[in-house]
Every structure is written in C-alpha cells, then in structure tokens.
Amino acid sequence: MIQSINKRSGFGLIEVLIAATILAVGLIGLASLQSRAIKSVQEGDNLVTAAAIAEEMALRMLSNPYITAQGRQGYLATDLSGNVVSAGGGAAWANAALSGSPNITRCYSANNTQSCYDSSATIGNSTDHIAALQNMQLMDQVEMRLLAANSLPNGEIMICFDSAAPYTAWDCDNTAVRVTARKENIFTVKVQWKNIIDNSTQMYAMQFTAQCTDNAATHCGN
Numbered sequence: 001m002i003q004s005i006n007k008r009s010g011f012g013l014i015e016v017l018i019a020a021t022i023l024a025v026g027l028i029g030l031a032s033l034q035s036r037a038i039k040s041v042q043e044g045d046n047l048v049t050a051a052a053i054a055e056e057m058a059l060r061m062l063s064n065p066y067i068t069a070q071g072r073q074g075y076l077a078t079d080l081s082g083n084v085v086s087a088g089g090g091a092a093w094a095n096a097a098l099s100g101s102p103n104i105t106r107c108y109s110a111n112n113t114q115s116c117y118d119s120s121a122t123i124g125n126s127t128d129h130i131a132a133l134q135n136m137q138l139m140d141q142v143e144m145r146l147l148a149a150n151s152l153p154n155g156e157i158m159i160c161f162d163s164a165a166p167y168t169a170w171d172c173d174n175t176a177v178r179v180t181a182r183k184e185n186i187f188t189v190k191v192q193w194k195n196i197i198d199n200s201t202q203m204y205a206m207q208f209t210a211q212c213t214d215n216a217a218t219h220c221g222n
Helices: 002-008 013-062 090-098 126-151
Strands: 156-160 184-194 201-211
Touching (some): 013 126, 013 156
Antiparallel strands (some): 184 201
16 A cells, blocks of 8 residues: 555656756746847837937927038038947047037127137127037037937938938938929938847938028039
C-alpha cells in the first residue's frame, strides 16, 4: 500500500524542467511584446514631436514675413541640416553656427536706442532693423535645429521649395510653386528621424503659403 502511494504522488524532475521551460518561453515572448509596445508608443510620440517642430518653424517664418518674403535669400538660404553629433554636440554646433553673429543675443535696450544687431545701431535705422530680422531668422533655425536633434533620434529639419515629392522624399527639388496672383509661394518644412523599432528613416512634412515678393529665380520664382 505504501509503495503504491509513493509511485502516484508528486512530480518528477523532468516534468518540472519542462514546465519551467514553457513558462520561460512564455515570459520571454511577453517581455518582447511589451518592449515592442513601448517602442510603438515612443515612435508615436516622435511623430507628434516632429509635427510640432515643423509647425513651430512655419509659425516663426510667418512671424518674420520680411525675411520669409526673400525666398531662397531668406530662410531657405541657411542650410542647417548638418550633423550635430559630428560637430561635437548641440552646444558646440550652436556656438559654431552663431559665431559669425556675435550680437545676435542682444535685444532692444531700456531706452530703445539699441537694436538686436549691433551695439551702435539705432531703433530708427531701417538697415539695422533688417539686420535684426536676419539674425532672428538665424536664431529661429538654430533653435529649431537643436530642438529636432535633442527631441528626436538623429533628428533633422529642412526648409525648402519642393514641387516633386514634398511628403515622401527628404531631398528637395528647389522648384518653387508660386501663387502669382497673391505673390505667395508654397514653403515646405521637413523633419526626419530614425525609427527606434527598425532603425528606418521616418519623415514628417508640412507645406504652407507665405508672401514671397520677388519673382526672380534667385528668390521666389522658378
């Protein structure tokens, strides 16, 4: 009787090992699924961030209409699509980009006699105002470039004319789409980054119209 009971009770070592193996495989699969779900959420956040950066760049251009209206000689003249990492990081890259404009951080003084461009400039000088707007353009692009690099994996931003593939290709054809009756052009802002799931390149693009007054090919025309 005792011998018969012992044969029927408990689990053998083989059964325990099999059960542990099955449990381990299940847990590994669950962990992998959870990790991919987290990355999918993060990638969705990257898309929202890219859209916000592109919209902010467009709003800054619209708030600086004088420089935007110059087309290829305005915001499009500054190529800030270089690699921040290879430049030694965000701070080093920004310092290099701004080194040619030492007065860029200066703004109007308390008595309204000093412009944002030069310590000797005056508020009544239109040339000084234009220089200040040019510096505003540079600062906008530096800030947006740093925001893209710091907020997205390998983040980049580009402003251009693109009539061929504005929503599907990173490179632009530099061909203006002009609304002649209103003296406006269609501007394209593109933001790209590395997909954290499969390391592919992702891109968000938006287009908007803005005043572009000079119809010459060097500015707003074809």
